[in-house]
Amino acid sequence: MDRISVAGGNYIFRVLRSDPFLGAGPNVMEAAAVATPLSSSKVAGSQKPSASPSASPSPSPSRLWRPAAQRNMRNQWSKLLSSKDRWASAASEGRSHATSLVNAYLNQSYMPAMDLGALKDMPRIRQKACEKLARKQDMYGKLLVSSYKNMVLAVAELIKSARSIRCYLKGPIASPLAKFGENPEHENDLGDGGGIPVFSSFSISQFENLAQELVDMFVSELSLKRFLVVELLSIRHVEGQGQIGRLKWSDELYTGEFQDLTIANLLSKDYIEPTLPHISGQNPCRLSTKGDYLLSSDVLKVYLTAWISDVNIDTTRISDIFTIVEAETQIKLS
């Protein structure tokens, strides 16, 4: 960056510091015209005096992106919050379906030994009960997949919002229009508004980092939840039929799942199967090919506990993030 634009930047910074809320006001905008969201010196060099409608020392009105970026920031963060809530409700639905599925399975496995009292003389009573419980398992399995699908979609929404935070210039360099997303129109446009605070102190990249931190937690939790869904849908096959007909990790759980997972970057590089879950700070997961374990009720209890635990989601940190953002953007998100 050359000297002039540094000086200009400082000047703006002072103006904004004195009253950050004037960001959208006409006075500041005029003064703001000195600064540029493009951080490279090339831009400063490319500005021609004729591009400026005002007579301010440095001739770019490009600081006009700020009001739009503020609006966008508020929108994206409130979307992030609602997607997070969508996730939470899908996860809790999923939990209740998973519990019902496990209970139906356990009841079915207890059926042969169950004392039916007076009912035991009814013809084929046990068999009928087992068939009914098997149908229940099918039903809860389908419901579980639909909750999982909602979780995938919630994560896709989160990612979409997190990727719409960057602010790029639209049209010619000096144009006041901004666009939000991932792809710049201009080379060297980093989309971070030159690191200038959007509101009072956070730059676009700082907001983006917070959003990314949030997204990362949900993406890794989604992967663990998928693992559990696959296992829960396979419980009937662990005993009896063995591996025949058992769901594989590389099977799509619903049509279009893999396409949805690509958004979350959860598909392996060769796009053949989803990436395996892993706990942060730990080695990656390695699937054992054979189901060499007994499916006791304790194992199922661990599965359900793993479902509710949300091990990859740090709720305290999440509420901190939203508190920080609320304070910075001056809005109440929830």
Added chain:
Amino acid sequence: METLVRKLQQKYRKVREDMGRWDELQSRLLSLVRSASSVIDRMQVLAETKNYGALRSIPGIREALLWKQMETLEIIFCSMRDTMKEFYGIVLSLEKIARDASQLVKGGSAQTSKQMKLQIGLWPNLAYFLDGLMSIYEMHQSDYVLKVSLVSSLTWNSSPSDIAAIIQLLIDQPNIPKDEAQAIFDIIFAEEIC
């Protein structure tokens, strides 16, 4: 005399409010202990590697799950401690009521022991008024002490049978015989019952 009795009955009404509050806290404490119990139960299952089934292929899952349950348990313990503080607040309030009543009677017009034993109409004598408040306070005080020791004996590695015993003692509140407390109120407010 009549005004004094009315004032003392007023004290008993306050005691009744405190006891109502005590019952609310009691049910809150029980539900906390039950949640703690199910978390502890879950942790014992989670501690065993053999219970992980397919999840065994995810390194670190056991530690992560146990850690989460620990956190949950810590939150429950924290609310339990808060609830115990509120119980203590009630004990203090009951003590204050008993003390105030005693001052009201003895400090006022220097009652002789004869006057203390004097019974008028359906009302019990003044000594009974004071004793009743005192014994209600003592019941709650000793049950509070019991609760504190029960709650603090609950840890993440308590055995299921210990937990069951703790819950039973908490439910029973052996130091607060319900019928005894009720009998006191029946005598104090005898006129209202008739």
